[in-house]
Amino acid sequence: MYAAQCTRSLGSIQLAQDNLPAAEIELQSAMSEFEAIGHALGAVQCGKFLGDVRIRQGEYDSAEQLLVSVKEVCVQLGTQSDLANCHWSFGRYMVTKAEPWRRLRALKLRGTSMGS
Incomplete structure (x- = not known):
């Protein structure tokens, strides 16, 4: 178990340093x-970090599938804090996924106000 914990820590360090390919390998x-x-x-804790890696890499569908399965395990385990963290990651994923549309809308609105 200590080896797995060290591997998880290594992955979280790589994630913090934005070395996403290395973080994904370590966390997986x-x-x-x-x-x-x-x-x-x-495994749940690794899954949460791995979900963040995939979000940052723009792999939204993969992140969604992973975070949904991690949330299901949290429900089975009854770990409320991990479930809350998954909801937070999932919420951040949804915001990240929607952000390009927000940017386009903001640009459109800015263009409309500039043209009038």
Whole structure:
């Protein structure tokens, strides 16, 4: 279990440094290690970080699938704080996914007010 925890920590460091490909490799590995030893909470925590990696990489559908499955595990485990964190990540994902539309709308509105 300590190896999995170290791998997860390495992935979170890579995520903090915006080294997204390395973070994804480390977190996916840690998630698999936690699942192999039956440590669901460790896998959930890796899944949350991995969801953030995929959001930052613009892999919205993959992030959505992952975060939904992580939320389901949280419900089964009854871990409210992890569930709340997943909801937060999922909410941030939804905002990130919608942001290009907001930008376009803002540009359109700005163009309309400039033209009048």
